[in-house]
Amino acid sequence: MAYETEDHETQYCFPAVNSSCIKTFEFSRHEYIIMYVFVSLLSVWTVFLNLLVIISISHFKKLHTPTNLIILSLAVADMLIGLIVIPVEGSRQIERCWYFGYIFCELFSIIFGSLFSASFTNLALIAVDRYVAVCHPLLYPQKITTTKTLIGICLSWLCFLTYNVTVVIYYGYVYRTDMCYGECFVPVGFAYIVTDMFMSFIFPCTLIISLYLRIFYVVHQQVKVINSLMGGKCVTEGSLRRKSESKAALTLGIIVIIYMLCFVPYYICSISVNSPTILTVSLEWAVYTNSGLNPLIYALFYPWFKKTAKHILTLKIFQPASSLVDIFT
Numbered sequence: 001m002a003y004e005t006e007d008h009e010t011q012y013c014f015p016a017v018n019s020s021c022i023k024t025f026e027f028s029r030h031e032y033i034i035m036y037v038f039v040s041l042l043s044v045w046t047v048f049l050n051l052l053v054i055i056s057i058s059h060f061k062k063l064h065t066p067t068n069l070i071i072l073s074l075a076v077a078d079m080l081i082g083l084i085v086i087p088v089e090g091s092r093q094i095e096r097c098w099y100f101g102y103i104f105c106e107l108f109s110i111i112f113g114s115l116f117s118a119s120f121t122n123l124a125l126i127a128v129d130r131y132v133a134v135c136h137p138l139l140y141p142q143k144i145t146t147t148k149t150l151i152g153i154c155l156s157w158l159c160f161l162t163y164n165v166t167v168v169i170y171y172g173y174v175y176r177t178d179m180c181y182g183e184c185f186v187p188v189g190f191a192y193i194v195t196d197m198f199m200s201f202i203f204p205c206t207l208i209i210s211l212y213l214r215i216f217y218v219v220h221q222q223v224k225v226i227n228s229l230m231g232g233k234c235v236t237e238g239s240l241r242r243k244s245e246s247k248a249a250l251t252l253g254i255i256v257i258i259y260m261l262c263f264v265p266y267y268i269c270s271i272s273v274n275s276p277t278i279l280t281v282s283l284e285w286a287v288y289t290n291s292g293l294n295p296l297i298y299a300l301f302y303p304w305f306k307k308t309a310k311h312i313l314t315l316k317i318f319q320p321a322s323s324l325v326d327i328f329t
Contacts, residue, residue, distance in 0.1 A: 013097035013182030021182035023096045039090030042289065046082025049295035050075045056308035061323050066149035067129050073153045074122040077115050078291035084111055086288050098184035105184040110164045117160035120204045123256050125152060127211040135218050167192065201267050212253055255297050262290040304328060
């Protein structure tokens with residue numbers, strides 16, 4: 001890496017290459033250290049916490065439910081963001097150059113687009129799952145099964161992976177005459193921008209907001225009924241189950257709201273601003289930071305996550321029949 005020099009000479013990404021990009025500006029040594037420490041800690045934090053979620057849901061049989069499968073899929077996407085996207089993007093933004101070559105530039109674009117598309121799709125699947133569970137509880141066991149949920153998750157990942165691979169193949173990362181060596185971006189057309197905005201942003205957001213508005217309305221009505229039953233000392237198993245489903249919907253609703261608060265401002269700002277600014281970069285890192293926030297929400301609202309994390313960290317999961325432990329007691 002190149003630090004700021006005393007004579008402020010022009011710094012190139014690849015000094016030995018004639019067509020090398022020029023670094024727009026240089027950081028001081030202390031700024032480099034602070035930024036690399038931040039990126040490293042955020043990456044480790046995101047990977048570690050989401051790995052706890054992945055191991056918990058995968059290992060403990062009691063957590064093998066349709067809802068938790070979607071949470072597992074979301075955790076996988078968040079972990080890969082922490083493992084791949086955060087370090088690579090951190091290096092590119094700190095160094096102001098792309099040092100990873102043409103092939104990885106293409107591959108990274110596919111990974112980047114697929115992970116964030118999958119994250120939004122998982123949020124939509126969570127909204128659909130909670131909508132059926134809260135608004136149509138009698139139909140939930142038949143409509144939402146583990147097999148159907150698993151198929152839906154796999155299809156969503158496959159569709160967005162295919163979509164992003166197609167985009168990269170169609171447009172390609174071509175080093176044109178007006179591009180210098182050390183950049184990594186895809187010169188997409190207007191039609192792609194409109195299509196991508198609809199598929200990755202407008203449609204999922206509309207679906208999620210519509211379903212959760214309906215969910216919150218139904219939850220509000222159910223809370224009134226449950227409170228009246230409790231006042232009359234007539235609490236049935238069905239009402240308790242509806243109360244549990246409502247609590248789960250509210251918890252997952254918080255995850256969706258926080259994610260959208262992080263993602264929507266960045267998406268709106270990025271499509272309205274041609275070149276990166278301090279605001280767009282800050283909003284972009286808010287999106288990355290969100291990948292490490294979801295496990296904290298699970299820890300705050302899900303007692304089972306605290307218990308499973310304790311079992312994992314104390315290595316009790318290696319004990320015989322540990323996967324059958326009742327983590328809800």
